[in-house]
Amino acid sequence: xxxxxxxxxxxxxxxxxxxxxxxxxxxxxxxxxxxxxxxxxxxxxxxxxxxxxxxxxxxxxxxxxxxxxxxxxxxxxxxxxxxxxxxxxxxxxxxxxxxxxxxxxxxxxxxxxxxxxxxxxxxxxxxxxxxxxxxxxxxxxxxxxxxxxxxxxxxxxxxxxxxxxxxxxxxxxxxxxxxxxxxxxxxxxxxxxxxxxxxxxxxxxxxxxxxxxxxxxxxxxxxxxxxxxxxxxxxxxxxxxxxxxxxxxxxxxxx
Numbered sequence: 001x002x003x004x005x006x007x008x009x010x011x012x013x014x015x016x017x018x019x020x021x022x023x024x025x026x027x028x029x030x031x032x033x034x035x036x037x038x039x040x041x042x043x044x045x046x047x048x049x050x051x052x053x054x055x056x057x058x059x060x061x062x063x064x065x066x067x068x069x070x071x072x073x074x075x076x077x078x079x080x081x082x083x084x085x086x087x088x089x090x091x092x093x094x095x096x097x098x099x100x101x102x103x104x105x106x107x108x109x110x111x112x113x114x115x116x117x118x119x120x121x122x123x124x125x126x127x128x129x130x131x132x133x134x135x136x137x138x139x140x141x142x143x144x145x146x147x148x149x150x151x152x153x154x155x156x157x158x159x160x161x162x163x164x165x166x167x168x169x170x171x172x173x174x175x176x177x178x179x180x181x182x183x184x185x186x187x188x189x190x191x192x193x194x195x196x197x198x199x200x201x202x203x204x205x206x207x208x209x210x211x212x213x214x215x216x217x218x219x220x221x222x223x224x225x226x227x228x229x230x231x232x233x234x235x236x237x238x239x240x241x242x243x244x245x246x247x248x249x250x251x252x253x254x255x
Contacts, residue, residue, distance in 0.1 A: 013219055015153040018212050024153035028129070031151045032107055034209040035082070039109035041204040042083050048203065049196050057243050058089035058146060061175045061250050064241075065142055066093050068171060074099035074141045077165070079130045080148020081105045084114030084123070086175070090144065091123060099141075104128045105148075131157050138167040146175040147248075150220045159233035163255055172235070172253040177217045180246040188247060192217065226251055 018030040038045065046054050068074050069090060074097075078087040081103035091101055103118075104126040105111045115125045128134055130145070130152055143162050152158040162172050180188055193214045200210030221229060223240040230238040235253035242249045 015155050016151045016216055027153040034212060035107045036109040037206045038204050038209050039113055045200055045203055049199060053244060057175060057248050058086050060243065061146065061173055062089040062093045064250065065171065065173060068142045069093045069099060070095060070097050071099055072097045075139060076101040076142045077140045078103045079143060079145040081114060082110045082148060084117055086144055086146035087123060091121060098122055102126050131161055133161055133165055135165045137164055139165050141167060141170050144173045149174045150176050150216055156229055156233060159230055163234040166255045168255055170255050174251040175248060178246045178249045179217065184245055
């Protein structure tokens with residue numbers, strides 16, 4: 001079966017490419033600047049623009065890895081953690097086991113808010129680039145990334161770095177947006193491409209990030225292409241589970 005032209009183009013996409021960013025280094029700087037600019041309103045906007053469904057997605061993704069989170073010796077890394085919502089969702093699934101959970105992000109402003117929200121917990125925070133982690137090989141049992149992997153300047157390099165710092169048999173969960181099909185997909189595109197950017201700009205007072213968001217989702221590889229990338233990066237198992245009719249989905253990999 002032949003692959004449609006738009007899917008072939010997605011399969012060759014290197015990574016995120018904000019407007020005016022001609023190379024991966026510029027793209028990374030632009031993404032960091034965007035998220036720094038919306039950090040004060042980030043949590044409110046996530047909940048409002050997703051009608052609070054984002055909370056369900058985080059909880060569902062965290063529940064998938066209860067078998068790891070219930071181990072007291074487990075080491076967990078939440079990449080591109082932003083203000084920490086996925087990190088906290090993981091922590092709530094640990095019960096009394098208290099595994100070591102670290103939230104990592106390259107936006108200092110986002111990480112400061114995550115750290116403030118996590119005051120009094122045993123969570124750790126690391127300011128780091130997901131493409132060049134200051135972590136040893138095979139360090140983690142579980143690595144997650146919720147709605148942040150899509151913003152990496154090089155998707156394949158990001159997957160290889162995840163594989164590098166996962167122990168053999170370790171697991172990965174990448175939760176990110178998708179594009180549903182059919183009538184729902186058409187309605188979703190109207191909201192995502194027109195309504196969401198306008199609301200996001202109105203609430204945050206910053207235009208760029210919410211114009212970038214729908215473009216970044218359209219640019220992101222479709223599930224088939226993403227799973228192929230995961231296998232090429234070194235995952236021996238790779239699956240995708242759609243959430244809310246494919247508006248979001250969880251990519252799950254095992255090293």
